[in-house]
Amino acid sequence: xxxASPLPAARPPPPEMDVDLDFxxxxxxxxxxxxxxxxxxxxxxxxxxxxxxxxxxxxxxxxLFTWLNQDLSHQPSRNFTHREFAFTLQNEAYxxxxxxxxxxQLKREVCRLNPARFEIGPVYxxxxxxxxxxxxxxxxxxxxxxxxDIDMTDYDEVRTCCSGKGICRRCWAFIAxxxxxxxxxxxxxxxxxxxxxxxxxxxxxxxxxxxREACELADDARKAIVGWLEVIKGSSNQVKKxxxxxxxxxxxxxxxxxxxxxxxxxxxxxxxASGPLKLAFVDTVLKDQDCFRSRRHWETLLQLLPSTETExxxxxxxxxxxxxxxxxxxxxxxxxxVMEAAHRSGEHRSKSIWRPCLEDIILQYxxxxxxxxxxxxxxxxxxxxxxxxxATGRVCVxxxxxxxxxxxxxxxxxxxAQLLRELNSWEAKNGGGGGKPTSNMRATTASRANHSxxxxxxxxxxxxxxxxxxxxxxxxxxxxxxxxxDWEKTSLKPFVELFQRHCSAIVKETRQHRKAQEKFSIxx
Numbered sequence: 001x002x003x004a005s006p007l008p009a010a011r012p013p014p015p016e017m018d019v020d021l022d023f024x025x026x027x028x029x030x031x032x033x034x035x036x037x038x039x040x041x042x043x044x045x046x047x048x049x050x051x052x053x054x055x056x057x058x059x060x061x062x063x064l065f066t067w068l069n070q071d072l073s074h075q076p077s078r079n080f081t082h083r084e085f086a087f088t089l090q091n092e093a094y095x096x097x098x099x100x101x102x103x104x105q106l107k108r109e110v111c112r113l114n115p116a117r118f119e120i121g122p123v124y125x126x127x128x129x130x131x132x133x134x135x136x137x138x139x140x141x142x143x144x145x146x147x148x149d150i151d152m153t154d155y156d157e158v159r160t161c162c163s164g165k166g167i168c169r170r171c172w173a174f175i176a177x178x179x180x181x182x183x184x185x186x187x188x189x190x191x192x193x194x195x196x197x198x199x200x201x202x203x204x205x206x207x208x209x210x211x212r213e214a215c216e217l218a219d220d221a222r223k224a225i226v227g228w229l230e231v232i233k234g235s236s237n238q239v240k241k242x243x244x245x246x247x248x249x250x251x252x253x254x255x256x257x258x259x260x261x262x263x264x265x266x267x268x269x270x271x272x273a274s275g276p277l278k279l280a281f282v283d284t285v286l287k288d289q290d291c292f293r294s295r296r297h298w299e300t301l302l303q304l305l306p307s308t309e310t311e312x313x314x315x316x317x318x319x320x321x322x323x324x325x326x327x328x329x330x331x332x333x334x335x336x337x338v339m340e341a342a343h344r345s346g347e348h349r350s351k352s353i354w355r356p357c358l359e360d361i362i363l364q365y366x367x368x369x370x371x372x373x374x375x376x377x378x379x380x381x382x383x384x385x386x387x388x389x390x391a392t393g394r395v396c397v398x399x400x401x402x403x404x405x406x407x408x409x410x411x412x413x414x415x416x417a418q419l420l421r422e423l424n425s426w427e428a429k430n431g432g433g434g435g436k437p438t439s440n441m442r443a444t445t446a447s448r449a450n451h452s453x454x455x456x457x458x459x460x461x462x463x464x465x466x467x468x469x470x471x472x473x474x475x476x477x478x479x480x481x482x483x484x485x486d487w488e489k490t491s492l493k494p495f496v497e498l499f500q501r502h503c504s505a506i507v508k509e510t511r512q513h514r515k516a517q518e519k520f521s522i523x524x
Contacts, residue, residue, distance in 0.1 A: 044417035045393020048090055052114050054416045055107070057423065057486040059386050060496045065103035066503040067196075067385075068120065070210065070510050076102050079143060084121030084128040086381050087113055096121075096381075097128040116390045119381040141378040146192075146214040146222060149374040149382070150178050152203040157236070158365050160289045160297075165391075167203040169408045170288055175205055176405035177280040178368035181266045182207065183401045185229060189262050194506050196499075197404065199413060201389025201396045205404070206382060210506050212513070219377055226372045231263070231363055239303045242364040244356070259359070266367070267359055277366045285331070285365045292331035295320075304364070305338065306357045309349075312341040385499065388416055395419070397495040398502065419490045426489035 044050060066073050069080040085098040085106070095113075100106040110118065122144035126134045152159075152167050152175065159171040179197060186192045186209060194210040209215075217225070234241040244259060259267075268275025285291045292298040298320055305313050316337055323329050329337070342354035374380055387396050393415040399407055407413075487496050 041415055041417050042393045045415040046390050048114055050416050050420060053420055055111050058419055058492060060487055061103045061107040063499050063503055070506050079123055082123045082127050086119045087115040088117050089113060089115050097131055099128040117387040118384055120384045121381040122378050143215050144378045146209040146217060147375055147382050148207040149371040150175060150205050150368060151371060154369040158291055160291060165203055167409055172409055173284040177276050177366055179401050179404045180276050182368045185262050196502050197399045197401050198385045198396050199399055201394045202392050223376045226375045230372055231367045232369055239300060242360045244360055267362060277362055280366045281362045286335055287332060290331045292334045293328060298334055304361050306353050316341060398499045400498060414491045419492055422490040423486060
């Protein structure tokens, strides 16, 4: 047999190249490493097998059922059985008008389809899955949470750190002040109590109002509420998007202009009496974002100043144009220049002309920018809490409105890959746990999981998953009496516990309402 000749090299050796692979800037090296890790995290989180493990073991279907059902878990009501669910499959197919009898049936179908995400719609007059068996006129939406959507892309004209689909801790400050103002308005001005704030998984936040009065609102009523809350209006080509002159005339003497109490509360007064919008304008717009440093942005600011004060505006333009690129005045310094120009105009003109205009500027840069179309209609579908955003792998987790400002969407929101690693780690330390081992992925750092739990932490012991009768019924639970749920072994725990407390408050009110109706019926 002839001797086989050696195989040639698969490819020729690379030529000698004088390439310096050393990073001179440690920050650049960290940035490349961070981008690479983030891409891997997204890929692992959106993997179909990872998603299936998440649906089977971690997504809190029972709590989701209780929230939508607005009643005890063993008493399915029309609020759930006649509720529409829509699924977006991995191949982008979209399946609408699905309905289920209970949490177990919903979970089985989700695990069977393994969708990229699913959305929640209204309660219909008939079960959505049976819509073809009823007359078209008899199939209509009758009940649906009042929802709001705040998207960071609507702030592109005022934020300087990110744009488009990007979001970071700095521009999240706009979301934080929007949540604070909108939450206060919905509670104090409309009397709603059951508000659930949910991070969208990427660049925004959703609000679900589950009060019975809110769920029963017709489209016209929803449009009226949106119109009342909507302050920033106009296209991207329009410079001035806030005009509160219709709410009252300018002030006279020492009296400020007449402004709606809700807006006055949000703006506040001077000094220590400053409201959340005025504080955010200074801390976020002027200091952090430095929104008026570039010429394009300070030209917009000049256009928003009183049109009658042409001389003062001209002096400001001359002053800002004369500064050299190396000594460009900061946004805080430019705003001080504006305040000085207002002061020089005299007490009467300052209060009657300048102050209303400056307050409108504060509103335009900091007031909540809601997507009005999401809120106006009963039949609008919205992404469910605890689903996964396919572009980031992050879970859409509920947030405490009092602590939204402390939340960092890039580091505090768990991903599917992270949660599965945490579950594997817990079971490796404690032995076994509730199913086959999850896929072997990169080891997670305990600090990130603990940091997420601290940021979202609401205190208190772990709630029993069958938390029907009392918010505190799980405080005395032992591992022998009730096995630990899989989500309790991960950094998803504080978010689910927050959700459980929200569900318990809704169920408690439903039971009180039912008892009141029964008592009235007996008395009658």
